Amino acid sequence: MSSSSSPVQLELKAPPYPLDALEPYMSQKTLEFHWGKHHRGYVDNLNKQIVGTDLHGLTLEEIIVKSYNNGNPLPTFNNAAQAWFSIWNHDFFWSSMKPGGGGRPSGLVLELIEREFGSVEALLNEFKQAALTQFGSGWAWLGYKDGKIVVEKTANAVNPLVADYHPLLTVDVWEHAYYLDYQNRRPDFVSTFIENLLSWDAVSERLEEAIAKAA
Amino acid sequence: MAFCALVSKKALGSALRSGAADLGSGLCQIRRLQTFSLPDLSYDYGALEPAISGEIMKIHHQKHHQAYITNYNKALEQLDEAIQKGDTSKVVGLQSAIKFNGGGHINHSIFWKNLAPTNEGGGEPPKGALGWAIDADFGSFEALVQKMSSEGAALQGSGWVWLALDKELKKVRIETTANQLQSSMSCCSTLPGENFTGPPGDKGATSGSLLGIDVWEHAYYLQYKNVRPDYLKNIWKVINWKHASDAFDGEAA
Numbered sequence: 357m358s359s360s361s362s363p364v365q366l367e368l369k370a371p372p373y374p375l376d377a378l379e380p381y382m383s384q385k386t387l388e389f390h391w392g393k394h395h396r397g398y399v400d401n402l403n404k405q406i407v408g409t410d411l412h413g414l415t416l417e418e419i420i421v422k423s424y425n426n427g428n429p430l431p432t433f434n435n436a437a438q439a440w441f442s443i444w445n446h447d448f449f450w451s452s453m454k455p456g457g458g459g460r461p462s463g464l465v466l467e468l469i470e471r472e473f474g475s476v477e478a479l480l481n482e483f484k485q486a487a488l489t490q491f492g493s494g495w496a497w498l499g500y501k502d503g504k505i506v507v508e509k510t511a512n513a514v515n516p517l518v519a520d521y522h523p524l525l526t527v528d529v530w531e532h533a534y535y536l537d538y539q540n541r542r543p544d545f546v547s548t549f550i551e552n553l554l555s556w557d558a559v560s561e562r563l564e565e566a567i568a569k570a571a
Numbered sequence: 572m573a574f575c576a577l578v579s580k581k582a583l584g585s586a587l588r589s590g591a592a593d594l595g596s597g598l599c600q601i602r603r604l605q606t607f608s609l610p611d612l613s614y615d616y617g618a619l620e621p622a623i624s625g626e627i628m629k630i631h632h633q634k635h636h637q638a639y640i641t642n643y644n645k646a647l648e649q650l651d652e653a654i655q656k657g658d659t660s661k662v663v664g665l666q667s668a669i670k671f672n673g674g675g676h677i678n679h680s681i682f683w684k685n686l687a688p689t690n691e692g693g694g695e696p697p698k699g700a701l702g703w704a705i706d707a708d709f710g711s712f713e714a715l716v717q718k719m720s721s722e723g724a725a726l727q728g729s730g731w732v733w734l735a736l737d738k739e740l741k742k743v744r745i746e747t748t749a750n751q752l753q754s755s756m757s758c759c760s761t762l763p764g765e766n767f768t769g770p771p772g773d774k775g776a777t778s779g780s781l782l783g784i785d786v787w788e789h790a791y792y793l794q795y796k797n798v799r800p801d802y803l804k805n806i807w808k809v810i811n812w813k814h815a816s817d818a819f820d821g822e823a824a
Contacts, residue, residue: 393797438727491671492750492787493728512728531729531788532797540634540789 366443368399371450378455381552386536394532395446402439424518441513445495445526448515452525454555461556465563468505480550482507487529487546496546498525498559500566522566524559604651606644609637610680618688622805624794632683635789639675639751646672674751678731678783685782687811697812701743701781701819708742719745720803723786734782734815736822743781743819754780779822781815 371391376384429437460476461469473479479498486509487496494511499521506521516523527533527549534545612632617625646668653661687693696712697705709715715734723732726747733746733754746754784806791802 389796397797491667492730532792535788535792539630539793540638 365403366399368396369447369450373455378453378553381548382453383537386534389536390528390532391446391450395443398439398442398446401435402443405435405439421518424514426518438513441515444517445513445515445528448523449495449526449528451558452527452555453549453553454557457553457555458551459556461559463560465505465556465560468563472504472506479505479507483527484543484546484550487527488543490529493530496527496529497521497523499523500563500570503570522562522569524562524566525554604647607640607676609633609640610683612683614686614688614691618691619686619693619809622809623686623791623802627791627793630793631679631785631789636676636679639672639679642668643672643676671751674753677753678751678785681780681783682785684814685784685811686806686809687813689808692813693809693811694807695812697816697819699816699820701812701816704736704743704819708744715745716807719784720800720807722747723784723803724800726786729787731783731785733780733784735779736781736819738779738822754783781818781822782810782812784810 371387375387375391378387424437460466466476469476469479473482483496483498486507490496490509490511492511494509495515497508497510497516499506499508499516499519501521505524508516508519508521510516510519527546529542529546534542538545538548609632612628615625616628616632619625619628646665650662650665650669653665696702702712705712705715709718719732719734722745726732726749728749730747730749730752731754733748735744735746735754736742737744748754784803786799786803788799791799795802
């Protein structure tokens with residue numbers, strides 16, 4: 357990703373659609389703050405932190421794993437790790453959604469879901485429950501592990517790169533992700549995400565990559 | 572929460588001894604399942620403006636705090652049922668919901684009393700014993716405010732920043748807690764204004780916590796968006812130091 361003598365300077369990646377493209381389910385105003393302030397803030401913060409340190413030269417994934425340190429985040433890396441995790445999670449979140457999202461999965465995704473959960477509805481119900489029972493800030497995930505689709509949830513900025521599953525989909529359940537549009541109504545936000553924003557195309561692509569990696 | 576632990580302990584104990592066969596009769600004599608309700612604010616929703624908007628206060632109180640209470644009551648009902656059935660794994664499984672929702676009820680009940688409109692003393696720095704203690708332990712009131720604001724701003728995710736009395740060391744200290752955990756210096760607390768007793772040796776209402784500031788995003792997002800530091804700069808204008816002083820005088824006695 358970079359040579360060991362130059363710091364890793366991250367760029368803020370834009371979502372793969374204009375900021376108003378997810379209306380009315382996720383407002384342009386939310387995207388302007390969530391991407392334009394929160395996500396941008398993590399990138400700026402991290403770039404400030406890594407100047408002159410030995411964090412440069414590692415890949416993003418290597419830094420995350422190293423900083424997480426199997427559940428005991430190293431104090432010196434803690435702030436940097438939070439920023440790294442958060443940047444990765446938000447990039448992944450934007451591309452977990454698309455305008456005209458929702459609908460149903462097909463192909464191998466559908467097959468694996470039905471095999472493991474019985475039905476798409478059962479899977480989505482479990483995913484929704486994970487999102488609603490993540491007390492405080494965090495994320496709910498669909499992942500791929502040992503040939504199966506799994507549902508997981510993580511707190512704050514923790515992400516699956518330190519766990520043992522390949523992420524396929526995520527929803528951000530920090531309050532800033534939905535407060536302007538839904539206020540306290542996290543259940544409404546998560547239902548809307550599932551029905552109108554979720555990109556099954558992204559899930560399929562990521563599943564193919566995960567299977568290829570696992571092979 | 573202390574009450575529920577007492578009930579659970581007894582229930583588990585007798586369940587283990589009797590094989591859960593006669594759980595009901597032993598419990599009926601001590602069990603009184605209480606339902607909790609939303610405490611009123613002593614000021615109007617708009618009374619803390621412009622520091623905190625009326626819109627935020629209304630949603631925070633009527634939606635967020637109410638949801639903690641509703642879910643706490645539900646968890647207690649489920650706990651009661653699980654105890655009656657001797658379902659130990661269900662009892663254990665409910666603890667996180669009880670801790671989270673009960674904790675949310677405790678913390679928010681404290682928070683409303685930590686705020687006051689400016690025309691009712693909100694923002695006026697503490698005088699007397701608490702004022703002196705702050706000067707002794709932080710150098711000045713301004714230094715305390717600055718430190719508490721910066722610790723609140725630095726908290727990752729959701730949580731609270733507290734000013735609490737460490738009774739052993741006889742010092743006031745700043746502490747942050749994640750999600751709905753209580754300050755570590757409050758122990759076995761009864762919920763303010765509610766009448767139930769905990770285990771022997773219970774210290775009574777919210778011992779140790781003098782002041783808490785909610786830094787969950789719901790506490791400020793509609794008004795301050797991502798700029799938590801601005802919320803923390805402005806909230807001092809409506810902090811009820813009289814309540815904190817009274818708590819300090821009570822605890823330090």
